[in-house]
Amino acid sequence: MDKESLIKYWKENKICSDEIIKIFKKIKRENFIPKLLKNEAYEDRPLSIGYNATISQPTTIVIMLQALNLKKNDKVLEIGTGSGYNAALIAELVKPGIVYTTEIIKELAKSAENNLKKVKIKNVKIINKDGSKGLQEYEPYDKIVFTAACKEIPYNLLDQLKEDGILLAPVGEYQQKMLKLIKKKEGVEIQSLGDFVFVPLQKD
Numbered sequence: 197m198d199k200e201s202l203i204k205y206w207k208e209n210k211i212c213s214d215e216i217i218k219i220f221k222k223i224k225r226e227n228f229i230p231k232l233l234k235n236e237a238y239e240d241r242p243l244s245i246g247y248n249a250t251i252s253q254p255t256t257i258v259i260m261l262q263a264l265n266l267k268k269n270d271k272v273l274e275i276g277t278g279s280g281y282n283a284a285l286i287a288e289l290v291k292p293g294i295v296y297t298t299e300i301i302k303e304l305a306k307s308a309e310n311n312l313k314k315v316k317i318k319n320v321k322i323i324n325k326d327g328s329k330g331l332q333e334y335e336p337y338d339k340i341v342f343t344a345a346c347k348e349i350p351y352n353l354l355d356q357l358k359e360d361g362i363l364l365a366p367v368g369e370y371q372q373k374m375l376k377l378i379k380k381k382e383g384v385e386i387q388s389l390g391d392f393v394f395v396p397l398q399k400d
């Protein structure tokens with residue numbers, strides 16, 4: 197696959213908005229993967245970034261960005277920084293809003309920081325800690341997104357979400373359902389976006 201075929205596939209199947217495609221073109225995935233894998237940057241599959249982590253498959257990423265319905269000025273929490281790529285795309289979509297992203301592995305938090313510098317993105321704050329309970333310091337968020345698999349629906353994080361906010365999380369043990377939770381005044385609305393596979397969320 198190459199970049200153009202991916203984009204063509206997304207357009208034909210109405211996977212995501214033109215705005216997301218514009219940002220995907222702008223922030224180059226090759227800046228977030230190990231040098232040895234550079235020629236695989238636009239394969240539509242996850243790639244290993246070490247420490248048992250992966251940079252997610254491009255199509256999965258744009259499906260998630262679309263589901264988050266990101267708006268300018270949104271304050272977003274991501275759990276699982278990995279390479280920093282997803283955080284970078286979110287940051288461009290919400291700027292001048294801000295992305296807080298937590299990463300449990302110190303080395304990955306550090307390299308994500310460097311990757312974001314390379315692409316000159318400033319509205320991402322990386323926090324090297326377990327994000328499984330969210331990040332109370334900066335709540336409430338407009339959107340919360342897990343990029344590591346939760347064993348159960350993370351209802352506890354709804355407390356850190358604004359009303360009408362969206363929480364997106366892959367939930368399940370070996371294979372996950374991508375769940376979109378919308379926090380309404382009357383209660384939580386849950387939609388499933390289908391099956392995906394993510395690395396599991398670690399706990400301290």
Ligand code: SAH
Nearest residue numbers: 249276278279282299300326327343397398
């Ligand atoms: N969003 C990333 C891909 C994430 S892979 C990208 O765009 O590249 C999942 C990441 O979640 C891994 O880096 C893993 O180390 C991290 N992770 C796992 N459990 C975590 C936890 N409890 N808190 C924060 N990060 C966690």
